[in-house]
Amino acid sequence: MPHLAFDIGFCAQLGKLQGTVKQGVFDAWEKFERLTLDQLFKDPGLKLESLKRARDPHIRTIRVDQGTRGVVLAPDSGDTYVLLRVMPHDKAIDWAIKQKASINAVTRAVEIRDIAMLDELTPAYERIAPAPDQRLFAHVSDGDLSALGIDGTTLLQARVLTDLEQLEVFAPYFPQDQREVLEYLAAGFGVEEVWRDVVSVSLASAPAEDAPVDTTDFATAIQRTRTRIALVTASEELRDILDKPFAAWRVFLHPSQHKVAYRASYSGPAQVTGGPGTGKTVVALHRVRHLLRYLRDGERILLTTYTNALVAALRAGLAALVEDESLRDRVDIMTVDAFAARVVSTSRRPLRGGEEEARWVQAAKATGFTGTPQFLGQEYKHVVLAQNLRTLDAYKECERRGRGSALPTSARELAWRTIEEFTGRLTVDGLRTYLGTCAEAADLLEYGGARYRHVVVDEAQDLHPAQWRLLRTAAPVSPDDLFIAGDPHQRIYDSKVSLKAVGIRVAGRSTKMRRNYRSTHEILSWSTALLVGRPFEQLADDARNETLLGYRSSLHGSGPEAYGADTEDAELDALVQRVRGWLDSGIAPGEIGVSARFNKNCDHAAERLRAAGVPAIRLRGDAPSDGEAVQVGTMHSFKGLEYRCVAVIGVSDGALPYARAVTPADVDRLQHETDLLAERCLLFVACTRARDGLYVSWSGQPSEFLVEAGV
Template sequence: MPQLAFDIAFFAELPKLQPTVRKSVIDAWEKFNRLTLDQLFKDQGLKLESLTQAKDQQIRTIRIDQFWRGVVLAPSSGETFVLLRVMQHDKAIAWAKKQKSSINEVTRAVEIRDAATLDEITPAYERVAEASPKERLFAKFSDGDLAALGIDAETLRQARSLMDKEQLEVFAPLLPQDQREVLQYLAEGCTVEEVWQDIVAPALQAATQPVDTSDYETAIQHTRTRFALVTASDELRDILDKPFAAWRVFLHPSQHKMAYRASYSGPAQVSGGPGTGKTVVALHRVKHLLGYLRDGDRVLLTTYTNALVNALRSGLDSLVDDPRLRERVDISTVDAFASRVLAEAPGAVTRKPLMSNQEESRWAAAAKATGFSGTAQFLAQEYRHVVLAQDIRSLAEYEAADRRGRGSRMSTAQRPLVWETVERFTADLAEDGARTWLQTCADAARVLAKSGPLYRHVVVDEAQDLHPAQWRLLRAAVPGRPDDLFIAGDPYQRIYDSKVSLKSLGIKVAGRSTKLRKNYRSTQEILRWSTALLIGRPITQLEDEGRNETLLGYRSALHGNGPAVHAAVTEDAELDALVAQVHAWIEAGVDAGEIGVSTRFNKTCATAVERLKAAGVPTAPLRTVDGASDEAKTVRVGTMHSFKGLEFRCVAVIGVNDGALPFPRAITPADVDSIQHETDMMSERCLLFVACTRARDSLYVSWSGQPSSFLAEAGVTA
C-alpha cells in the first residue's frame, strides 16, 4: 500500500504555509493512503510528474493546489514516497530539478543534495584552492577517515576544495544532510572519534547485510530522524496545526539516545545553546519515565518562571496522550514547589514572599540597626552568594565560610557584625510574616531533609538559573537512586546571577552528560550574529564551577536572511520604525501571534503595546495573553527576562541602547567587587543573547541614541 512520509525540512517551513495550503497537504497525503500505486501515477488531480532535465528522475512534483506544488522523492522501487518541500509552483519545479537523492553507505539513510548547484560551483573552488598556498580545511583528515564517517566520493571532492569555514558555509545548505553535519563538526575542531560518537554511531542500524544503495524502501525506514511516517490523518493534522508536535516525530539520534535511554545510574544532564532541543529532550524523558512508574510514584517537572511552566504543560499535553499519565506529573516553578512544601509541613506558618525590589531597603534598615557601615548591596549579595549558597546557619559556620568568587574583601574581625546584620534582617522579616524566595527554598529543603522525598523522578528545565538553595531542595525532593534527576540547561543563557557547581552539591553527572550543538530554531545567520555577543567570554559550566563552557560546533541547519538593525534618533522614531517593521511582517504573511517584541524594561513594553495598538496591530503584554486562540491572533510584548524559553517566527528587540544594556543599576561597581562586576556584565550580555535567539526566521534589533556597548563590541553597526 503506498504511503507518503515527510522530510523534517518540510516541517521547518510550516510557519510559512497558509492554513488552506496545509489542508491541501492533508488531502494529498490521504490520496497516497487511498489509491493504488498505479492509480497514484494516473491521478490527474495529483499529477505525480517527472521533470525534464532533472538531476534525478526519482525527484518528482505533485499538485498541492493551483499555486503550490510539493516536491516528492518517488523511488523506482517500493511504495513509500517522501514529501521533501512545498513551494510556489515555479520555485518547486526549479528546486526539484536540481536535487539528487542517494543512500549513505555508512548510516544507511536517504540523503538529498543540490547536485546542480554543487556541480556548478565546485570547479571554481577547486581552481582557487589549487592556486593558493593555504592549507585546505580538511587536509589533516585522510580519505579513509572521511569515508568511515559516511563522506561519499562526490562530497569528498567538494570537501577537498574548501579552504576555510566560510567556504563550507556556502556549500553546507547544498550538501547531503548527514555528510554536511560531519564536515561542520570536523571544521569546528572535533576529532574523528567525537564525530563518530555524536553523529554516526547513534544513526547506525543493526544490520548484517551490506548496504543496498538502490533499496530506498529500507533506507527510508532507516531515516527516521529526518523522515516521518505518519499513520493517521488526525496525527498529521496535529503536526500541521501545532509545530511543537513535529518534535514528537523528530529527534536527532543524540537527542533520542539521551531521552529514551533505559536508565541512568544517577543524575543525568543535557546541555546546549538556544534552540538545540533541550526542553524537548526533557519532555521526552518525562514521557519515557512515565512508562515505568510504580503505584504511587510521581514526577516533578520544574523550571524557573511561570511562563516556562505554561510552555512545559502545553508541551507535555502534546507529547503524552493519556491524561492519567499526565496527572502523575506535577509541573511548577521551583519557588512554587518550595512554597507548597512549607504550606503542607506540620505547624506551617504562612509568610508572604518579599519582592526583590524591597530587599535592598530591608538590608539598609538592618545595617542601620546594627551599625554596619557597608552598603545594602554588599549585604544582599553576601547573603545570596555565601550564606544561602552554603546553607550557613551560625556565626561559627560563617566565620569558616569559603568566600572565593567574592571580589569584596572582608577581614575575620568584620564577620561577626555582618552575621549580626544577617540575623537582624531575617528576624525583621519573620516578625513581618515575610521571607525571600531563596529563604523559602532553603527552609523547604530542610523540611524535606527531615520528612523525606516526595517524588520518584525530578526533571529540571532551564537549570542554569537555579541557586544552590534551590538545588538542595530538588536534591531533597527525590531519593538518590538511578534516574533520580534529569537536568536540562545552557550556561550561555544564564541571565540571573546563580553560579553553581552541581558537583559541589553532590549532584554528579560525569559520564551521564550530553551536549547538543545543533540549533533547530534560528537560522544560521541569526545564530552567528547572536553568538558574536558572547564569543570569547568565559562561561562557567553547570556541573563544575572550575571549568568553562564552549560554543565549539554550535550551529544551525536552517538558513535565511541576517538580522536587520535600525538606529533611531529618538525613542518616538524608534517606535515608529517598530510599527513599520511589524506591519511589513504581517503583510508578508506572518500571523500576528508569530511575532514577539522584547525589550529590557516593563515601561518600554507598555509604550510599545500602546503604539502598536494605536496602529491597528492586535497586541498584548506577554503575561496577559490567555490560551492558544489569543496567541494566534496577538503580537506579544514582554521583557527580555520574560521571553526566556519562548520562541517566535519573527522577533523585534528594541531599546538596545547604552542606558539599557548594560543597565547601570544591575551592575555592581568594579571598585566595590570586581568579580561581581564581571558576573553582572555577563548576565546582561546573556540577556541580550537570549532575547535575540528567540527568533526563528527574522530578527530586528533597534535603539535610539547611543547603541549598547555590547553591539559595538560585537561589530554591529546600523
C-alpha cells in the first residue's frame, strides 16, 4: 500500500496555506492510503506526473487543488512518496525541475538540492575566486569534509567560495544537513565540534548500521530521515499537522532536540540553552511529556516561567502535545511568583509600580540614610536577597561583586538598618515584594518539604537567585529534579545568577542549541546588530558575533523594514498600512503581532487598528489570546511568543533606552551598563518574535540602538 509522507519544508509552509489547499493535501494523502500505485498513476484528479525538463526523474508533481500543485519525491523502490512543497502551478513546475534528490553516504538521509541553481552559480564564482589557499574552506581537508557528510558535488561547489557572503548566496540551494555543516565550519567551529553538534545527532536518530550505504535505496533512506520526513499513519494526526502549526514540532523535533527532551534520565538538574527560535520551549514541553510517562501516584510536575503571557503559551503548547487531560492535570503551570504566593498563602498585597521607591524614601528618612532610594532597592535585590543574607554580620562580610558603587564596611550597618526598616514596615502594612515572597516561600519549603517530583523551567535567564532557591526547594534532590531552558542573550531583566551558587549543578548535563527554526536569517542577523551595537555590515567579518556565537537560521526571506515618521499619528497611520498589507497577502490577523515599549503606545496602536477596521486585541496577563485578531502587547509581554509578522513601533529616542529603567552611571557604573544591555535585549527579543516579516518604526528621532546598528 502506498503512503504520502511530508518533508519539513512543506510543514514550514503550513502557516501560509489557504484552507482549500490544506484540504487538497489531506485528500491527496487519503488517495495514497486508499489506492494502489497503479491506480494512483491513473487517477485523473491526482495527476501524478513526471516532468519533461526535470533534472531528476524522481521529482514529480501532483494536483492539490485548482491552480495548485504539490512537488513530490517519487522513488523507484518502495511505496512511500514524500510531499516536498505546495505551490501555485507554474511556480511548482519551475521549482520541481531544478531539484535533485540524493542519499547522504554519512547520515544515510534523503537530501534535496537545487542542482540547477548550483550548477549555474558555481562556474561564475570559480572565475572570480582567488587562489585555493585563500578561499573559505581552505583550512578543511577534503577527507574531513567527506567525513562530515559533504558529498563530491557539494565539495566542488564549496571549494569555489571565498567568504561568508558567498556562502549565504549558495546556502539556500545546498542540501540542508550539508549546508549546516558548512555554516558551522565557516563560523569557526572545528571539525570535531561540527561532528558532535551536527552530524552525530543526525546519526543518533537512526539505527546503527555497519553496512555501506546504498545511495540508490530511497525506500530505506526515507525511513531513516527522521529530521526531515514525517511518516503520518492516521488521518487525525494529519489533521493536527495541517490545522495546528505546533503539531509539526511533535513530528519534526531535530535529533539534537529529541536527544535532550527524551533522554531516559538525567542524574541531576539538566540545562538547555540556545538563541531565539532554537526550540528551547518546545524541548521543555517535550520533556514534560516524557516525564509524565513515569510519574508515580501522587507525584506532580511544576512547569514554570517568568511572565503570565508565557504561562498561557505553555498551557496551549502542552494541550497540543499531551492530549490526555488526566495527564495534563498533573502539571501545574504558573509563574515563579505565583508559585511563591501559593506556598506562602498570604493575603499581603505585592507592591505596585512606583510604590517601592516611595517606601525606600520613607525607610531612609526614618534611619537617616542619605543614599538614593534606587541604590537601596538594588542593594536589597542584588546583594541581600541575591546572597540570602540574614544578619548584619553576614552583610558586613559579604562581597559585593557586580555592584559599581562602593559601600565601606562602616556604612553597611546603616544600610542594613534601612533595609530592615523597609521590610518591617511592609509587614506591618500588609504588603510584600515579589522577591521577598520567593525568599519566604523557599524557607517554608526547605523545612516543610518539596511539593513536586519534577520542576521544568522555561525562559530561565531572567530569574533571580531568590527565585532559583525557591525552585531548588520545590523538588527533592534526585535524578530529573530540574530541567532548565533559557538564553542569556534574551535577558530583559537585570538578574544574573550562578546556578551552582544556589545549589543547582548542571555540569555534564548542559546542552547548547544553535539552529534557529523561527526567524529568517535576515531577521536574525539584523536583530543581532541591535544587540551587539554595531552596524550589520561590520558584523560580516565576525561570523560568531553575526550569528550569536554560532546560532544559525536555515530560513531565508526578505529583510526587515524600517520607517521613521515625524509624529506618532503618522507612525500609527503607517502601521495600519503595513498591517493591511500583511492581511492582504493572506496572513491571518492572529499571526500578526504589534509590540511597543510602553502600554500607552500599545493602547494607541490597538485603537488605531480597530478604528481602521482591523481586528486587534491587547495581550494582558495570562488571558487567552484571540486568534482572529492582531495581537498588541508590550515588549515584555511578547517574551517567548512568536508570530509570522511583527511590527515593533515607538522605537524612538527616549523610549529605548528608557531613562527610568537605566541606573545613572554616577549611582552605579556597573549597574548602568547592565541596565543598558537589558534595554538592548528587550528590543532584540521583540524583533526576534518575527518568523517571516519584521517592521520597525519610530517617530521623531530614532533610538540610539537603531542609529548604532546603521538603520
